[in-house]
Every structure is written in C-alpha cells, then in structure tokens.
Amino acid sequence: MSNVLTQLADELASGSVRVIDLTQPLGPETPVIGLPPQFAPSPGVTFDEISRYDDHGPAWYWNTLTMGEHTGTHFDAPIHWITGRDLPDNACDTIPPSKLIGPACVIDKSRESEADHDYLLTPTCIEQWEAEHGRIPIGAWVLLRSDWNKRVGADSFINADDNGPHSPGPTKEAAELLAHDRKVLGFGTETIGTDAGQAGTFDPPFPNHTIMHGAGKFGLASLCNLDLLPPTGAIVIAAPLKLVGGSGSPLRVLALRLGQE
Numbered sequence: 641m642s643n644v645l646t647q648l649a650d651e652l653a654s655g656s657v658r659v660i661d662l663t664q665p666l667g668p669e670t671p672v673i674g675l676p677p678q679f680a681p682s683p684g685v686t687f688d689e690i691s692r693y694d695d696h697g698p699a700w701y702w703n704t705l706t707m708g709e710h711t712g713t714h715f716d717a718p719i720h721w722i723t724g725r726d727l728p729d730n731a732c733d734t735i736p737p738s739k740l741i742g743p744a745c746v747i748d749k750s751r752e753s754e755a756d757h758d759y760l761l762t763p764t765c766i767e768q769w770e771a772e773h774g775r776i777p778i779g780a781w782v783l784l785r786s787d788w789n790k791r792v793g794a795d796s797f798i799n800a801d802d803n804g805p806h807s808p809g810p811t812k813e814a815a816e817l818l819a820h821d822r823k824v825l826g827f828g829t830e831t832i833g834t835d836a837g838q839a840g841t842f843d844p845p846f847p848n849h850t851i852m853h854g855a856g857k858f859g860l861a862s863l864c865n866l867d868l869l870p871p872t873g874a875i876v877i878a879a880p881l882k883l884v885g886g887s888g889s890p891l892r893v894l895a896l897r898l899g900q901e
C-alpha cells in the first residue's frame with residue numbers, strides 16, 4: 641500500500657528526492673571560534689589513536705576524539721546560553737526528537753555578504769523574502785546563505801582584523817521576529833557561529849544567541865551547500881549527539897530536496 645513514507649523511499653531510490661549534505665568535514669584543520677582573551681577558549685579537534693591493526697589492537701582501528709561541543713558543523717541547544725538555561729527540554733539529550741526535523745527556508749544573502757562582510761539580516765529582508773516565497777512556517781529552520789563556506793582557509797573563514805571577526809549574521813530585531821513571531825525551530829548559518837562576527841559589540845552582545853536560545857530555539861553553525869537548496873521545499877534533518885546535559889554537538893546535517901537542480 642502506498643503512503644507518504646513508501647513514496648519517499650521510492651523517490652529516494654530513484655533519485656527524484658536528493659539528499660544534500662550540509663556538513664563540513666570535521667578534523668584538526670576545522671577552524672574554531674575565537675573569543676576575547678579573558679574568556680576560556682574552545683579546543684579544536686584532536687584525534688588520538690587507540691590502535692590501528694597493531695599491538696594495541698591487532699584487528700581494529702579507532703581513535704579518542706577531543707573537541708569542544710561547538711566545533712565545525714554543529715548544533716546549539718537552548719542551554720548553551722544563559723537566557724535558555726532554565727527552559728524545559730533545553731539540552732541535547734532532552735530535546736524532543738520531533739524537533740530535529742523541519743522544513744528549510746533559505747534566505748540567499750551571498751552577494752550582500754560578499755559586498756559587506758558585516759552584512760546584517762533585518763526584519764525588512766525577511767519580509768521581502770516572504771513576499772516572494774511565502775510566510776515562514778511555524779517550526780521551520782531559517783538558513784542564511786552567505787557562501788561563507790566557500791572562503792578558503794581558516795583566516796579567510798574567520799576574517800578577523802584588529803577589531804575582531806567580520807562575518808554576516810542577523811540583527812536582534814530579525815532574531816526576535818523569527819523566534820517570537822514566526823516560531824521557527826532555529827536559525828542556521830554557513831559562518832562559524834549563528835551571530836555576526838562583530839556581534840560581541842552589539843546590544844545585547846550576541847543577540848541571536850540571546851534571543852533564540854531564550855525562546856527555546858536552536859542554532860546550526862558552519863553549514864555548507866546552502867546554494868544547493870531551493871528557497872523553500874527542502875526538509876532539514878539535524879540531530880545532535882544525545883550528550884547528557886550537552887550544550888551542543890557536532891552533527892551530520894542532511895537536507896532532502898526534490899529534483900535535479
């Protein structure tokens with residue numbers, strides 16, 4: 641008997657539904673976010689070999705993995721921020737699994753971000769996008785395409801000068817619109833974090849983290865391949881590791897989309 645799931649299986653098998661990988665490779669070269677020197681830094685990725693078909697384990701290869709929770713393509717849980725610390729179901733292990741899948745709304749600001757590395761997404765930009773593509777549905781992932789993943793090398797990706805990093809992100813007002821009026825699942829970016837590079841100087845500092853996580857919403861950072869998604873119609877699957885009390889985790893983010901282009 642045909643139903644939506646058997647149809648999905650058929651269309652995945654035939655290739656008429658495509659799986660797009662929104663995930664960056666994760667390894668020692670993965671850039672990590674820089675914080676002002678008074679704050680503790682987050683370590684990048686280290687692989688320490690346990691055995692590799694040798695005296696330590698003759699038939700098996702495995703590593704010990706060390707990194708901060710917020711490394712590479714990763715998920716931000718509400719408990720990550722002080723505004724979300726007392727919310728129910730706010731950590732990686734307690735978020736209901738139904739919230740780990742949702743429709744994607746992709747807002748393409750790649751040209752704007754190239755022209756202005758401190759480009760800020762505003763409510764007006766979001767409303768202009770909605771005038772063309774329809775209202776952002778409740779429970780959507782809103783993904784800001786900046787093509788930042790196409791920048792070569794960690795220095796270009798972080799893009800810092802004497803005033804700190806420069807990369808695009810949302811304004812406080814945009815985060816408020818998405819969190820409170822559109823009731824999104826969360827906000828995702830191709831940059832190293834979900835706030836703009838200069839957001840530490842904003843009022844409040846890091847407004848997207850402050851507002852989204854205070855409203856129980858999630859974040860996705862260091863995504864890639866948003867240029868392969870349509871503005872609407874794709875489905876994002878973003879399930880962090882079930883870390884007990886975890887504030888976030890690296891994850892494999894997949895999107896399902898129709899068609900060849």
Ligand code: MN
Nearest residue numbers: 710716861888
């Ligand atoms: Mn994070």
